Amino acid sequence: MPRIPAIALLSLALGNTLPALAGDVDRWELPIAVKTLDNGLTVVVSEDRSAPVVGVSVVYKVGMRLEPKDRTGFAHLFEHLMFEGTPNAPEGSFDKVITGGGGRNNGSTRPDYTNYIEVAPVSALEPILWLEADRMTTLDFNEKTLKNQQDVVKEEIRVNVKNQPYGGFMWIDIGQQAFQKWENNHDGYGSFVDLENASLDDVRAFHRDYYGPNNAVLGIAGDIGAEEAFRLAEKYFGKIKRRETPPRPDVSEPLNTEEKRITQADDLAQVPAVAVAWKIADRGSPDQAPIAVLAEVLAGGDASRMYQGLVKGKEMSLNIDHLFGLTGPFEYNGPTLLTLFALYKPNVTSDALIAEMDAQIARVVADGVSDAELGRVKTAMLSDWNNSMESLLSRADTLAIFQALWDDAQVANQVPGWIEAVTSDDLKRVAAKYLTAANRTVIDRKPKAMLATEAAAKQEG
């Protein structure tokens, strides 16, 4: 028989009805080393020699919230332009160097950060660092590639939004409805007019203001030691000059005090859907980890209360999923929503579905969560956390994001403890404080034909 840790034998012997707690053997402490260069670039390294592979992430502390006001979608368009060449590395060479190094690369734009990520055989690490340093220094500000990427971004918006049923309303429209400040409630994908109006001057200014080394974090995870990684970071990034970053506006917003419900007509969808969102605690609040656990209790997978209550049980919806804005429960730095999203059945109303959600929330507020259930949920969350750190790409990225948003990459090793410390009383408290009707924004998204039928029925009635 295998060597099996005592804790597992215990749970076997006593059956599976007891809380299955994760043993210490399942905790996974990551090596994390941090150093800030003289120009302000912070470097985070996690050594892992298990494969000759390295993940790299360069995170800039700018995202959709800070884009210029008459330029919705600009932070994302700019992200695309970061791949379109520099005076030293002409258009096309960036991707080819990484492809030829055996690597994969990508970038993404979020409310509070923009990340540029690569994973590759470790033999490609130095060329990758060279390319990242090169595009941090300056870009090839070029009309042709600007026009090209304006077209590409418009196709991206068509394929993900305009030509799709639901059009991403649970992550785009919901924020527009829930927030009050422009920084938080504009369309981060952007209007076509604003995208077309973007100029090379805009591109130059954004790069100058937000893409300096002092506004960035470099994350490296994989087959390299911390000292060697710091040396390479200094070699390639050390000579880039610090650039002044504009003062950050106050983007904070209080919780909402009046419920907002709207109905949208969907030209393409055939099945109705609903998004229900609540503003949640600020980054760093003691409520943050309890909210993360509460989301799992309510809607984290097949064992969750709303899956069992709404998909099973009352059989009202086809699914129940939760989202934390465009990121995760610990990866934001400004007003953010916990959103529940479900496709629901034609014989069900959104009101009835929301009433059932409310009943599930009220149960948590009144009774809390049993030790057994809380134990299971925490075990699943610890496991998910470990899983998210397995890929060297996502590990480098997560560490860099934590350094950028929390000013502390070590948070990655603290999150499991924060989750473990959450109590039933914490869940009662945060459910009562945040998951209220007054703090809620709802979008009921219905097939156009369904709305027309309802309107006709109303007239007749």
Next chain:
Amino acid sequence: MHKTLIALATTVLVCGQVCAKAPRLPKDLPSYAPDKPLPVPQIEQKTLGNGLIVWAIPRQGLPRVDYVLAFRGAGLAADPKDRPGFASILAGLLSEGTEKHDSKSIAEIAQGHGGGIGASAGNDGLTLYANALASHAEPMLDLLAEVTRTPVFPEKEVALTRANALQGLKAAEAQPGFRAERAILAAIYGDHPYARTQATEESINAFTREELQRAHAQRLRPDQALLVVTGRIEADAAFALAEKAFGDWEVEDTGPEVIAASRDRAKPSLVHLERAGSVQSALRIGRPAVAAAHEDAIPLRLVTTILGGGFSSRLMQNLREDKGYTYGASVGYRSQSVGGALVAGADVRNEVTGAAIGEFMAEFKRIGTQTVPAAELEMHKRFVAGGYLIGNQLQASVAGTLAGNWLVGLPPEYLGEYVPKVRAVSAEQILQMGRKYYAVDQWSIVVVGDAAVAGQLRQYGKFETVK
């Protein structure tokens, strides 16, 4: 047209006729470091008395154990003609109730092991997956065995699955890609079961609980099964757990039927599925190809990578980075047990629908008529080798790839031999594969888009219009 050219430290540059447009390489760019030896997964193998094969790949990574349990011949291709998508429904219902536990208990037990359990059907097999924190390896495998061996398909769960599948199908039909996929599979595979992988309203309404029970007995059998175990567990321990969970499972019934080979050529069909108000055309361009174990499979995969397998591929560079027609253009080689397909695609704005098809065809023609420059070939070989290394870093990926290879008839050592075999492909072979599989008169074209784009399609032949 963009050219792809890169100076690799180890490669002599060969300038083709399009060299002038190749991107100049950064002059200060450091060279790639020497490659480290390719790690090859060490697979410990054992076959249980009832025929169930167990492969263990111990690793010292994160504290997790992964299980993949694959059943050959149990997938969508085994479904009767009037039951398309049935294997997916069967897979979904396995964890919805067993002799010992109901659906809710199964979900809660899996959650308590810090893992998940699930199943899905592919063309050539039905595969169950489970993972757990390392300390929960044993009870999780027991749960996997329980849902595999003793599902009871409760009436209530069957009814709910049927109702939700009907709604799910309705939701899927609203996506252009879903309709396009169904049409291109029909064009490629004709009457072969590989064409029928999506459920229909009729098949969802028709399947019965008895059919599920019968299919379970016929298809999920130890003598048609492979269990892959990866993670923080020793091989002997993995074998012992497998023996305990599956050793007393006896073969009943007869095995799955052998599925005939799918065709390697098809008369091209041209189909326009109208979608009112569509602001893009979803293009899918496909043709039959060869099975996974065919001798052409490796060079065909490489030529397909050069053409449309990544950001630096020709289709991506041309249709996105040069023309700005699309967010992404690609082509993939889908290799199966008894056949295969090449399927290319892009979603493009309405006004460039015809032009985009033209660019696909131009790239297909070029790959079969002009020798690929040595540097471009080398770049893509290194891209493939890197992909292997990156996948090999993730233990669930290793387990999934091994099981997937086995389902399509490839041996365990295929994974470790793959990169050296790709490296050995010559430019002449690429040209030959291009000529053989990318000839422009062999392609079926499916367009899901507004009626107004019809005029742009005429230059490619007479399209059948489906309202």
